[in-house]
Structure formats: C-alpha cells, structure tokens
Amino acid sequence: MKLIGLGNDKIATTVLLVLALVTFIIPICNLVLPADSPLHFSAYTVSVLGKYLTFALLGLSLDLVWGYCGILALGQGAFFALGGYAMGMYLMRQIGTRGVYGDALLPDFMVFLNWKELPWYWYGFDHFWFASLMVVLVPGVLAFVFGWLAFRSRVTGVYLSIITQALTYALLLAFFRNEMGFGGNNGLTDFKELLGFNIQSEGLRAVLLFSSGLTLIVAFLVCRWVVNTKLGRVVTAIRDQESRVRFLGYRVEMFKLWIFVFSAMIAGIAGALYVPQVGIINPSEFSPLNSLEIVIWVAMGGRGTLYGAIIGAVLVNYSKTVLTGLMPEIWLFTLGAVFVIVTVFLPDGIVGLIRRWTQERSA
Numbered sequence: 001m002k003l004i005g006l007g008n009d010k011i012a013t014t015v016l017l018v019l020a021l022v023t024f025i026i027p028i029c030n031l032v033l034p035a036d037s038p039l040h041f042s043a044y045t046v047s048v049l050g051k052y053l054t055f056a057l058l059g060l061s062l063d064l065v066w067g068y069c070g071i072l073a074l075g076q077g078a079f080f081a082l083g084g085y086a087m088g089m090y091l092m093r094q095i096g097t098r099g100v101y102g103d104a105l106l107p108d109f110m111v112f113l114n115w116k117e118l119p120w121y122w123y124g125f126d127h128f129w130f131a132s133l134m135v136v137l138v139p140g141v142l143a144f145v146f147g148w149l150a151f152r153s154r155v156t157g158v159y160l161s162i163i164t165q166a167l168t169y170a171l172l173l174a175f176f177r178n179e180m181g182f183g184g185n186n187g188l189t190d191f192k193e194l195l196g197f198n199i200q201s202e203g204l205r206a207v208l209l210f211s212s213g214l215t216l217i218v219a220f221l222v223c224r225w226v227v228n229t230k231l232g233r234v235v236t237a238i239r240d241q242e243s244r245v246r247f248l249g250y251r252v253e254m255f256k257l258w259i260f261v262f263s264a265m266i267a268g269i270a271g272a273l274y275v276p277q278v279g280i281i282n283p284s285e286f287s288p289l290n291s292l293e294i295v296i297w298v299a300m301g302g303r304g305t306l307y308g309a310i311i312g313a314v315l316v317n318y319s320k321t322v323l324t325g326l327m328p329e330i331w332l333f334t335l336g337a338v339f340v341i342v343t344v345f346l347p348d349g350i351v352g353l354i355r356r357w358t359q360e361r362s363a
Contacts, residue, residue, distance in 0.1 A: 011354060012224070015307040016217065022049065023213025027206035043202045047277055048321065050209035052314050054274040057216045059297040059309035061266035064223050066295075067304035068232065069259050070239030074291045075164035076267050078171050079139035081285035083268025085175075086138055088188035088281040089122060090131030091199070095192050108190070109183045119181045128195060135272040136265040143264030144257065151253040151260075156242070165288050172286035187282025194276050205277070212273045216310070219266055223306055226262075235259050296335065300342050302351030311350055 026041050026049060033040040041049075062076045092107045101111040105118055124130040146167060150160060178184040197204045226232050235255050237245045246252045275281045284290075293316075301312020316335070323331045346353055 010358075011351060012305075012307045015310060016220065019053075019213055019217050019220075019310070022053075023210055023217065027210045030202060030206050043205055046202070046205050046209050050205070050212045050277045051274060052317050053209070053212035053216050054270045054277070055297070055317050056310040056313040057212070057219055057270035057273070058267055059294060059301070059313035060216070060219055060223060060306060061263040061270065062294050063298045063301075063303060063306055063309035064227070064266070065259055065263040066298060067306070067309070068227050068239060069235045069256060070242075071256065071260060072158075072161045072295070073164045073260070073263075074161045074288065074295065075166075075168035076263070076294050077288075077291035078168035078286055079143060079264040079267035080271040080274070080290075081168075081171070081175075081281070081283075082139045082142065083135045083271030084275040084281040084285060085182060085188070085271075086125075086131055086134040086268070087272035087275045088191075089125040089134075089182075090128060091191040091194065091276065092188050093122070093126040094194070095190065098192055099190070107183075107188075109186065110181070113178055115181070122181070132272070135268050139264040139268035140261050143261045147257045147260040148253075151256045154253075165291065168286050168291055169288050172283050172288075175283040175286060183282065185283065187280060187284075188275075189280040189282075191276065191279055199276055199279070208273065208277050212277075215269060215273060219269075220306060220310070223266075227306070231255070231258070293335075296339050298349075300339065300349055302349030305349075305351050308349050308351040315350070 026046060029037075029039050030041045030043065030046050035042075058076065058080050061079075062073065065071045065073055065076075095107065097104050099108045099111075101108050103111050106115060110118070125134070146164075150163060155163060174180055175182050175187075176185055182188065191199050193199055194204060197207075227236070234245065234250060238250075238252055238255055242252055271281075271285075294313075297312040297316050298309045299312070300316060301310065302308025320331065320335070323334060327334070342349060348355070
C-alpha cells in the first residue's frame with residue numbers, strides 16, 4: 001500500500017493505518033455497541049483518546065519546524081494555547097443566559113469583575129466560522145511577526161530557542177491579568193454546547209474524537225507532502241547547511257518564516273480541538289514547561305520523521321495518565337530519566353530503534 005508521500009516507509013503506513021482505525025472504529029464502538037459489550041469504549045476513554053490525538057497533532061507541528069528546519073521552537077505551546085482560547089471564546093459566547101449570572105452578552109467572569117460591555121476583540125466569536133478563522137489566523141499572525149523579526153535579524157540556535165520561550169512566558173503573564181478580558185487565572189470554562197449540541201454528550205465526544213483523528217491524518221499527509229516537495233528539500237538543506245543554501249541564492253529567511261507560520265497554524269488547530277474535549281482553557285497552557293514537554297515527545301518518538309512525533313506524544317501522555325494515578329510524586333522524575341536515557345542511548349528515538357530492529361530482522 002503506497003499513499004501519497006509515504007513510498008515504502010512501512011512505519012509511516014502502519015502509523016497511518018492505526019490512526020485510521022482509531023478514528024473510525026472507536027467512535028462507532030462507543031455509540032453503537034451496548035455498554036456491556038467487550039468492544040464498547042466508554043465516554044471517558046473516547047475523551048482521553050481524543051486528547052491524545054490533539055497532542056499528537058501538536059507534536060507533529062513541532063517536528064515539522066524542528067526536525068526538518070532545525071528551529072528548536074520552545075514556544076510551540078503558545079500557538080496551541082492561542083488556538084484554544086479562540087475556540088474557548090466561541091464556546092463562552094454560546095452560553096448566553098445559561099450562565100451563573102444570566103447575562104445574555106457578557107460571560108460570567110466579566111459580570112463578576114463588573115465589566116459593563118463586551119470588549120471589541122470578543123465581537124464575532126458568536127459565529128463558529130469566525131472562531132475557526134481566528135484559530136489559524138491569530139497563531140499565524142503572531143508567528144509571522146515574531147518570525148519575520150527573528151529570522152530577518154538572523155537569530156538562530158539556542159538564542160532563538162530562548163526568545164521563543166520568552167514569548168510564551170510573556171503571554172502567560174499577560175493572560176493571567178484580569179484586565180486582559182480572558183478570564184484571568186481561571187481562564188474560560190463551564191462550556192455548554194458546540195454547534196448546538198451538548199458538549200457533555202457522548203455523541204459529540206465521539207465526533208470530536210473523529211474530528212481530531214481525521215485532522216491528524218490530513219495534517220500528517222500534508223506535512224509529508226510538503227517535506228517531499230522542493231520547498232521541503234530546501235528547508236531540510238537549511239537545517240543541514242544554512243550558510244551554503246544562502247550562498248546559492250535562496251532567501252533563507254522566507255523559507256524559515258513559511259514553515260514556522262505553517263507549523264504555528266497546525267498547533268492552533270490542535271488547541272481548538274483540545275479545548276472542547278477537556279472543557280477548559282487557562283493561562284497554564286502558556287507555561288514554558290508545556291512547550292518543553294512537547295520537545296520531549298518529539299525527541300522520544302524520533303525527530304525528523306513526523307510519525308515519530310505522533311508516537312512519542314501518544315506514548316508519553318499515556319504514560320503520564322497511568323503514572324500520575326499510580327505514582328504522582330515521581331512522575332516528573334520518571335519523565336526526566338526516560339528523556340535522558342533516550343537522548344544518550346537512542347538519539348533517533350523510538351522510531352530509530354524500530355528501524356534498527358527491522359533491519360536486523362531482515363538481514
């Protein structure tokens with residue numbers, strides 16, 4: 001089976017098939033099969049799997065810009081959070097008079113803080129199409145402005161990583177302020193419905209899982225196609241020999257900027273799919289530690305493969321779910337130890353280990 005851009009990569013094909021099965025089969029098993037059936041998946045399982053798929057999409061966005069362009073962006077979580085806030089603002093506008101204070105226009109936190117009118121930047125978020133546009137436009141514009149200034153100044157390496165981390169920390173401090181009009185420390189929550197459907201219903205949960213999986217599959221194929229085009233080959237060359245590519249006459253800054261903005265938009269979409277499945281978005285999503293954790297997903301899965309980021313994101317977050325329930329005190333130490341072991345002994349991540357094992361078996 002050869003899909004567009006996959007060639008003979010059996011690992012990529014396997015990952016794609018597994019994603020397709022999860023996307024199509026699990027929602028059906030949740031909605032159609034009775035609860036006592038051994039093949040039935042509970043609403044909790046559906047919700048958790050949907051969250052894992054959004055994290056996989058976020059990891060994919062980082063792998064595109066880090067694994068193929070060499071830009072270690074430690075602020076990818078900021079674009080994820082901005083997309084989440086855009087969707088959260090739409091969900092807040094759908095509450096209407098069902099809020100605690102019963103105000104048809106102002107969200108509850110604005111009424112509590114004695115806001116008299118809706119801020120101008122909240123206008124339009126009562127329409128799903130407008131919110132969907134902002135999900136990609138806001139992270140994209142921020143990435144464009146930041147990237148244009150950084151790449152034009154030829155900021156690279158660890159300095160660029162530090163600046164991206166400073167960006168997400170600045171947004172964290174800004175969104176914590178009540179004056180910003182985004183709910184302050186509590187963020188946005190208590191959502192009621194999405195497109196007219198109860199956000200707590202099993203049917204909508206299954207649809208969100210399906211949407212997350214389908215978006216991940218499409219994004220993976222698009223990213224795979226991009227890295228195999230001339231644009232992708234130039235970007236990869238910039239990662240390996242930036243000065244030589246610049247000497248050949250390519251405008252390196254424009255290539256970097258394009259891939260940086262594109263990855264930010266993917267991260268924004270991941271955030272928008274994440275929020276209705278967890279029911280909250282707050283400034284903690286801007287935490288620099290979250291962005292560092294995304295780097296760990298990609299590194300553990302296998303940088304520069306795209307599907308490695310998907311594998312790493314799912315495995316790390318599944319381990320986090322299990323270990324935080326069993327041993328919450330040592331979860332972070334466990335994650336750090338695993339990251340060190342992978343970095344020292346498996347520089348190509350889990351995917352590299354699978355490739356070596358496959359080659360040895362074939363030989």
